[in-house]
Amino acid sequence: MSQGTFALLGTRRFAGFFVTQFLGAMNDNIFKNVLMIMIAYRFSSEATSGLLINLAAGLFILPFFLLSPMAGQLADKFEKAMLIRIVKASEIAFMLLGTVGFMVDSLPLLLVTLLLMGIHSTFFGPIKYSILPQHLAEDELVSGNALVSMGTFIAILLGTIIGGTLAENRTALVTGGTVVAVAVAGFFASRTIPPAPAAAPTLRIDWNPFTQMAAMTRLLRSQPGVTSAVMGISWFWYVGSTVLAQLPNFTRHALYGNEQVVILLLTNFAIAISIGAAICAKVSRGKIETGLVLVGAVGMSVFTADLFFMHKAAALAPSDALGSAWGLATGPSAMAFMRAVTDLFLTGISSAFFIVPLYALMQHRSDPSLRSRIVAINNVYNSVFMVGSALLAMTVFKAGLTTVDLLLITAGLNLVFAAVLAWRNSEYPRRTLALLTRGQHGDEPA
Structure with missing residues (x-):
């Protein structure tokens, strides 16, 4: 990657956003993989574990179907950096709930947490890609997207590896502490993102x-x-x-x-x-x-x-x-x-x-x-x-x-x-x- 592309990582207008989205993608995958492995090895019946794994996958993706239109409208109507901080603060709350789920060994509570993380990702998604043109020049867009794509796949990989390691060790407090710590780090990274003014402040929200x-x-x-x-x-x-x-x-x-x-x-x-x-x-x-x-x-x-x-x-x-x-x-x-x-x-x-x-x-x-x-x-x-x-x-x-x-x-x-x-x-x-x-x-x- 050219020196100019990497130079974006040293700019305030991109660095905070990059770290925020990287940690968010990684945390999603840490939590999902711990839960999937936990389900796979908890139930001796392949049919039962297969059903629950697919239920979990469905719960995570369901908000994208139902809430994406609302998320897109909110991202156009309000200032985006503020919305990102709200979304990242909610991630901390959701991960604290997940930590309780791990500690009391409650599968229903963990599934609810996974659904909430799906909602978190649904509301972050429209902001993630629409904020880039507001902070990057036209000739930086490809480089910015290249870095985001690179970061996303590395975050998925790290989340998969860390999730597998945590699931193997089966220590609820360590698992919960890890996902909460990543969420907190993401929130503090989001506080460095510069303002991105609302694109359509007079927009009337259609809740349907x-x-x-x-x-x-x-x-x-x-x-x-x-x-x-x-x-x-x-x-x-x-x-x-x-x-x-x-x-x-x-x-x-x-x-x-x-x-x-x-x-x-x-x-x-x-x-x-x-x-x-x-x-x-x-x-x-x-x-x-x-x-x-x-x-x-x-x-x-x-x-x-x-x-x-x-x-x-x-x-x-x-x-x-x-x-x-x-x-x-x-x-x-x-x-x-x-x-x-x-x-x-x-x-x-x-x-x-x-x-x-x-x-x-x-x-x-x-x-x-x-x-x-x-x-x-x-x-x-x-x-x-x-x-x-x-x-x-x-x-x-x-x-x-x-x-x-x-x-x-x-x-x-x-x-x-x-x-x-x-x-x-x-x-x-x-x-x-x-x-x-x-x-x-x-x-x-x-």
């Missing part, structure tokens, strides 16, 4: 989420450039949630690796996203380079599909004795293992090429007075696509297919989506051609 959702969908359709960005972002989360959700199964049933290998592959993917975001910022040269989107889409499909072909070509023998990362890297399956690591790494880089310009595009081309509501409806669509990803996975497994089959299907669907995106919006193939043949850069108004 369904009428507001319909109104925002109509508005979104009137802005083709923004619509394509929102659909692309939502599709990214469809593919991303599929790949990340299947990594444990892929590791267990395709590579025959243990939990250590899962963490290694997650780390590999997060590092790749970070490097891809850095390359994206460098190539974009301060502009929003939409030509990277189709390059990223093709890369995502090619390297995700190769996980299927790697598995078929390697013809690894099933094993109940799961290997460590070192064992896989030095054993008979070394070539297959390294190919899988490389595929996931290149999928991560391609994913950054795809998603970073789309977030910048959504922010830049949205009407400033509507920006938070655009981000809010984007979050609704993201949630719908992620639920669709889970439903497809359930259908694939119910049909008797395997994890690598699902990855191949996802890669194929991704190519179809890329083709439709290029067909519906000629800017993407035009900029891709310019990028690949003449090295031209720049954002063209929709």
